[in-house]
Structure formats: C-alpha cells, structure tokens
Amino acid sequence: MAYFENDKVIIYRGIFMENKKKLIIIASAIGAAIVAAVLILVLVCFHSWNDATCDAPMTCDKCGKTKGESLQHEWIEATCKEAKHCMLCGLTDGDPLAHTWIEATCETAKTCSVCSTVEGDPIGHAVKDWKITKETSCSAEGERTGTCDRCKKECVEKIEKLPHTKSDWQIKKDFIINSDGTVTAGTEAIVCVVCKAELETREYTTELTISQKNAAICAYDEINFWHCGPDFLIHTVLADFEDYPVADAKFVVAHMSMDWDEQAILYARDNAEGSSRANLVDEMTHYGFTKAQIDKALKEVGY
Numbered sequence: 001m002a003y004f005e006n007d008k009v010i011i012y013r014g015i016f017m018e019n020k021k022k023l024i025i026i027a028s029a030i031g032a033a034i035v036a037a038v039l040i041l042v043l044v045c046f047h048s049w050n051d052a053t054c055d056a057p058m059t060c061d062k063c064g065k066t067k068g069e070s071l072q073h074e075w076i077e078a079t080c081k082e083a084k085h086c087m088l089c090g091l092t093d094g095d096p097l098a099h100t101w102i103e104a105t106c107e108t109a110k111t112c113s114v115c116s117t118v119e120g121d122p123i124g125h126a127v128k129d130w131k132i133t134k135e136t137s138c139s140a141e142g143e144r145t146g147t148c149d150r151c152k153k154e155c156v157e158k159i160e161k162l163p164h165t166k167s168d169w170q171i172k173k174d175f176i177i178n179s180d181g182t183v184t185a186g187t188e189a190i191v192c193v194v195c196k197a198e199l200e201t202r203e204y205t206t207e208l209t210i211s212q213k214n215a216a217i218c219a220y221d222e223i224n225f226w227h228c229g230p231d232f233l234i235h236t237v238l239a240d241f242e243d244y245p246v247a248d249a250k251f252v253v254a255h256m257s258m259d260w261d262e263q264a265i266l267y268a269r270d271n272a273e274g275s276s277r278a279n280l281v282d283e284m285t286h287y288g289f290t291k292a293q294i295d296k297a298l299k300e301v302g303y
C-alpha cells in the first residue's frame with residue numbers, strides 16, 4: 001500500500017513541477033509587457049503639429065520635432081501706398097513707391113495718377129478783369145464774369161448779398177386794450193429799410209395805469225350808449241363828463257378794438273326815424289364822425 005502511495009506522490013509532484021515552470025514563464029511575460037507599455041507612454045511623443053510658416057517648417061509644439069520645409073514668402077509688389085510685402089507673414093521689403101504726381105490746376109488738386117491720392121487744394125482761377133453781370137443787393141446775390149489768365153476758362157462767380165439796413169423797432173401789430181381793462185399784446189419788428197424784410201420780431205405791449213384801465217372800461221361802456229366817433233368819446237365823454245385826463249382818454253381810445261364805421265351805422269339806425277338827412281349829418285358831425293363815415297352810414301339807412 002505504502003509503495004503505491006509513494007508512487008502517487010512522485011507522480012503528483014512531477015505534475016506540480018511542470019505547472020510551476022509554466023506559471024513563472026507566463027508571469028514574466030506579463031511583467032515585460034507592462035514595463036514595455038510604461039516605457040512607450042513615457043518616451044513616445046504623440047505629436048501636435050503647428051502649420052509651416054515662412055520662418056519655420058511644421059513643428060511639434062510638444063517635442064519641437066519638425067517635418068518638411070518652411071514656406072516660401074509670397075511677395076506682393078510695392079505700390080504708392082504699400083511697400084513690397086509677403087501676403088503670408090506680412091514681412092516688408094523696402095519702402096512704398098513714390099507717387100506719380102500730376103500738378104494742381106485751377107480746378108483740380110495735385111493728384112497721383114496711379115493711386116488717385118490727392119494733396120492740397122486746386123489753385124483756383126486767376127481772373128484779373130471781372131465784369132459785374134448782376135448787381136448785388138441785400139435781397140439777392142450778384143454775379144460777375146471774367147476769363148482765367150491761366151486756363152482761359154470763362155468764369156462766373158456769385159457775389160454775396162449786401163447786409164440789410166436795419167430800422168428801429170417798428171410796431172407791426174398794435175396792442176389792444178380790451179373792455180375789461182386787460183391788454184392783448186401786439187408785435188413789433190426790426191425791418192430792412194431797403195428790401196423791407198423782417199429781421200427781428202418781439203412782443204409789443206404796455207402796462208396800463210389805474211386811470212387808463214378805468215378809462216378803458218368806461219369808454220367801452222359809454223360807446224354802447226352814445227355810438228359816437230373817437231373825438232367825441234375822448235373829449236366830451238371821457239374828459240368832460242367823466243373827468244379823465246385828456247392824455248389817458250386819447251391813449252385808451254387809440255387802442256380800443258372798435259369799428260368806428262360800424263358805430264356811425266349804429267348811430268344812424270338809432271336816430272334816422274323822423275330826422276332829415278341834413279339834421280342827421282349835423283348831429284353825426286357833432287358826435288365826431290368823419291364825412292366818409294356819415295355818408296356810408298346814411299346810405300345804410302336809405303338816405
């Protein structure tokens with residue numbers, strides 16, 4: 001029995017020794033592969049190439065390795081405006097060309113015939129003898145003509161308007177004194193005494209004294225009763241009956257908003273009945289109406 005058992009042990013040991021050798025070989029192979037992979041990762045560069053330029057070929061920006069050749073400059077020839085330069089890298093060579101100038105004339109400035117660059121201004125025509133062809137005034141430009149001594153062109157030139165001749169302030173629209181003693185402003189203007197153009201305007205008004213204000217209220221009130229002309233209203237009604245100073249009465253009546261022709265007609269209508277034409281004329285003359293106002297009013301009522 002023991003003998004057999006020993007044989008078995010020997011056989012098993014043999015098998016075990018065989019397998020151990022194999023395992024060692026496999027483990028060594030795996031170790032070598034790992035070492036190789038690590039070495040590859042550490043030592044080999046995965047290049048990152050930059051494009052080639054005029055100065056350098058394709059270059060890896062990690063390891064600096066290069067590939068191929070650098071580019072050739074692509075030259076653009078010089079012009080008046082730019083020097084000879086590489087269209088790829090912008091490198092310049094020399095200076096821009098000189099302009100090819102055409103000298104200035106009466107009407108055109110100095111100009112480069114190649115690139116059209118302009119320098120300075122035209123010289124302007126040289127006319128010695130001008131002839132006035134249209135007189136100038138403050139309202140219209142004048143005109144003169146003449147021949148240019150340089151280019152022989154017939155030149156026409158405007159002559160600026162003359163300045164206006166200012167008037168003093170003039171009343172354009174008088175202020176009005178109203179029936180409640182208030183004042184509605186008018187306007188006054190400075191005009192040109194030559195062409196009559198209006199040059200400046202401003203409000204034109206006045207501040208009434210208490211006497212003027214009351215005279216105005218009184219005048220509007222009385223006119224409905226009297227239907228009279230301005231002189232009768234000033235002297236008889238306001239000055240004599242109401243005792244206002246004549247100056248205030250004159251001032252107020254001159255600025256009332258009143259149609260005196262209409263007042264004459266109202267008078268005639270109120271008084272025509274039973275009255276001769278001659279009598280009406282006498283009365284209306286007394287009440288301060290003019291001959292024209294009386295004639296017109298009498299015509300209205302049939303005389």
Ligand SMILES: [Zn+2]
Pocket residue numbers: 045046047048060061062063064065
């Ligand atoms: Zn690289």
Ligand SMILES: [Zn+2]
Pocket residue numbers: 054072073074086087088089090091
């Ligand atoms: Zn270049």
Ligand SMILES: [Zn+2]
Pocket residue numbers: 080081098099100112113114115116117
């Ligand atoms: Zn040029």
Ligand SMILES: [Zn+2]
Pocket residue numbers: 106107124125126148149150151152153
């Ligand atoms: Zn000219």
Ligand SMILES: [Zn+2]
Pocket residue numbers: 138139163164165192193194195196197
């Ligand atoms: Zn004028």
